[in-house]
Amino acid sequence: MILKRQLSLICFFITLFVNIKTIAQVNSFADDSIIKKVILYKSGNKAKNYEITAYNKLIITANPDLIQGRIDSIFITKRDKKIFSKIDSSDYNFKRIVSKQHLYQVEKISKYQIINNQQKERILATKMAGFKEPIFEYFALQLQPFSVYDDKYSLVEKEYTSPISTKGLRKYNYTFLEKSFLENRKVYKILFVPKQKSKTDQLEGTLFIDSEKLSIAKIELRISGLIKIKSNHYFQYNKELGNWFPIKSNLSIRKGNSKAPVKILGETITFEGTDSKLNPEGKKYASDFVEIRSNTSYFEPKFNQILKIKHPDIAISISENAISKKESLWYNYFNDSTDVRSSTTYFSLDSLIQKRKYEKKIKIGRKVLKGYYPIGFFDVDLRYIFRYNNYEGFRLGLGGVTNEKLAKNYKLEGYYVYGTKDGFFKGFISNSFRVDNRSETWLGFSYKDDVNEIASTSFEIDKPTFKIYDPRPLNLSTFYNHVTWKGFIETKIIPKTESIWQISQSDITPRFDYQYKLNDDLYTNFKSTLLAVSLQWNPFSKYMQTPNKTIEIDKNYPKFTFQFSKTIPKLWNNNFNFGKVDFRFDYQKKFNSNHKLMFLFEGGYAFGDIPITNVYNHSPNNLNKDKIIQRITFAGKDSFETMYFNEFFSNKYAFFQLEHQFPKFQISKRIKPVFSLITKYGVGSLDNADRHLYINFKTLEKGYMESGFELNQIYRGLGFVAFYRYGPNQLPDFEDNIAIKLSVKIDLGL
Incomplete structure (x- = not known):
């Protein structure tokens, strides 16, 4: 009996010792010592001279299994009585559409070139549903960064302090979670969260740090606020480089917690609010199910083969050939057979956008925002139709410039106006020729007879x-x-x-x-x-x-x-x-x-x-x-x-x-x-x-x-x-x- 008690006591102390040792070990990692080393060595861990091919696909979609798809009856209240108004089939139609196709999708193949701190992206091929010529501004959106080693982490057009930066040490608390293995290499799994709560969206996540190289082997980031964002970067250990190298990344954007509607991506996407006063029955909107997904895969890295980036002042370039790439390129190399809704999306949206002439309307809208309205080969300048000042009185006239329908390398512009108070006509005419396409060099001659302040x-x-x-x-x-x-x-x-x-x-x-x-x-x-x-x-x-x-x-x-x-x-x-x-x-x-x-x-x-x-x-x-x-x-x-x-x-x-x-x-x-x-x-x-x-x-x-x-x-x-x-x-x-x-x-x- 005594021996049994002694053995129990010994086991208790052994267990206590192990727990204390484990606690001490965890606490030794709970501070930011590892992160400080990651920051110290990150300049050497960041690959500096290479090029790589990337395939990116962005879809706006919804899971049809989450949508009830019912047809509702809409009632209005008159004199304390509910009276039938109309049938609401929007929920049913939405489920029917997303069961067959995505709401929208864009694909691109790019070649990234990186030399030291310079980075350039050449878009080799692109497909944008419904558009013969893509909306080029889309390719400039900063949805997810290419590198995770910068001091600022740009996510969905917003900058956050990187957890592996000097400012990050002051902003985040770091907690060691465990040791684990990725590709048979030991990594530290470290959680980071903001030290102070804020009303604005905050970045948090998990870092996987290689114990030997002190480089990033994987990173999982998330934001839970007005919108919910998940951003993951996956790396593979490259023997030629002797370090971890990106292999893929993905991004997910969903509706968050906001009473008011939230608009993102230049107000292109709207997530409806959840205000119970405006929506007392808690009805689900389409945006409650919508998700934006962006997936990128990296291929064929080549190290130390480029000496200089051509035209480094241009961050992104896209040529005419990139728009007209053959379909075989996509299906031979980047076809995802598991995504059965993709091909239907292109077919459906190509027909819809062509039928409703959205591409033409967008082109007209762009010119209107700049002050022009196109009529055939001539863009009418809206600034010259009507103005007023104390000297001329009402300044009435007409002006504009020829567009690409007349000629791409020649333009004729001018105006002719009349002042009702001073009683004089004024005018301007200019013609110019484009002598170099890339530098947009125009040579011209003009005549003006007008007044100026x-x-x-x-x-x-x-x-x-x-x-x-x-x-x-x-x-x-x-x-x-x-x-x-x-x-x-x-x-x-x-x-x-x-x-x-x-x-x-x-x-x-x-x-x-x-x-x-x-x-x-x-x-x-x-x-x-x-x-x-x-x-x-x-x-x-x-x-x-x-x-x-x-x-x-x-x-x-x-x-x-x-x-x-x-x-x-x-x-x-x-x-x-x-x-x-x-x-x-x-x-x-x-x-x-x-x-x-x-x-x-x-x-x-x-x-x-x-x-x-x-x-x-x-x-x-x-x-x-x-x-x-x-x-x-x-x-x-x-x-x-x-x-x-x-x-x-x-x-x-x-x-x-x-x-x-x-x-x-x-x-x-x-x-x-x-x-x-x-x-x-x-x-x-x-x-x-x-x-x-x-x-x-x-x-x-x-x-x-x-x-x-x-x-x-x-x-x-x-x-x-x-x-x-x-x-x-x-x-x-x-x-x-x-x-x-x-x-x-x-x-x-x-």
Whole structure:
């Protein structure tokens, strides 16, 4: 009996010792020591010089077994009695459709090339259900990253802090789960979760770390919030590389927990909300069953065989051949015989989209968003049909540009308008030839007879944007007429730039009382011959080369704009010798919390004998009226809302604007305004101010400051803006420093 007790006691202590040892072992892994080593060695573990073929298939589908497929009767209540209204067969029809086919699908075969930190994707073949020419922007969507070793993990168009990054050590808690084996190699299985709970979607998951190489052997990630996301990456141990190498990845997106509808992928996919007040019977919507799946398989890795990536400034390229690949390519190499619904999907959607002319409607819609409506071989420019300003009155006319139906390498554009108040016709005509397809280089010649706002700051490279309503010209009254001949070259030959190189000759006549005095001569009109170059440089953006053009697929900041112009003395009767140097710095930062910070700097220096038509006016946008209510007009963009028109002029200036935009806040289902706090500052000076006669103005050596807020898109694009003027140029009367405006910002998805 005693011996039995002793044996029991010994067993107890052995068990206790083993448990303590196990607990100690687990706790030794519970800290982040392994993750620190993974971060330390990840640069060496990340393959740097290779190419690989990838096959990706994305489907939008639903499991028909989960759908009841019933036909419901819809009743309405009148006088406390339920009265039959109609039959609802949507549930039944939805089940019938997804039993035969997927809702949508896209496939592509790509060749990835990676050298050090440079990555390029060449799309070799693609199929997009229903479209002869694919929607190229789809290929730029960041649904799932190619590499798991970057400090940021981009998932469904949103960035998260990587668990194997220095910031990740501060953001996540790591817990060792167990040791296991993958391909007969020992791996550590480690769970990571955020340290702090947040209202926004958070990343968590499981890492499988090779115990010897300290590299990723497998990773499982998930997000449970407004949408449910699962993202997995699988690796295979490659003997040639001596490390783990990607073999496949998959992604799943489902509806999450949200009372309001959630829109993703550029608002292409909508998951209905689960608000019990709006849906008291808890009826299932189609989006409750919908799932987006993306599966990628990797083949034929080749190491250390490429020395240089061709055109590294292009992140993704797709050629005309990729669109017209033969069907045998897909079925011989990438046919999934288990997916019986795929072939039906192509056949059904090809017929449906062709019958309803969706492809044509999309092409028209794209042009309308840019301000054009195609009629045959001519795209009508909607900006010239109707406008208004205080000088011309109603500006009525017609304009546009020829499209690819006439010619792909030639375009003719122009407009002809009439001002009801000044009684003059104005016009513009330009013709240009494309001399290089890849760099989009156009050589052209134009003629313009029109009016322009005096002292306005403009960059030639800026494309005229289409606005359903452009409010600032309503307030303008001081213009000059110019007749301009111009020869130009537009090109993107310099990587990540757009530029215009031009020579022009203008005959300028101010349409207000003004004379410019130079060497005892008075000029009421003058000629200028200008050489100019204007260049937009976006060094951090990513671009896609399509058969038609280069597309900026990932707009990253900062962006830089440069412009230099100089008159050529004694050429074509040029009157004045002057030049201008202009610069713009644009920075925007969007945070995961949907806050947005925007900073804009503009500066310019005009030198030489320069009339007031060509200096800087600091973009004023306030009427010279006594009462606040009389000055209520519409707010502009990047303008001083409290500065009066023609109040200040400069030949040297600097402008700063800082804006903090808060997330949309919901007042009701339709009212979701955007609130911003804004501060603006400008400073400038004007040399030889005494040369400008018959016009009253001030200069800005002491600086100009205004701050305020914008409450935009309160209802149907309308908003409310208020600014206050302060500092050295503050006006004596308090109410003269206040500007209250209406804003019009309609989101067209541009």
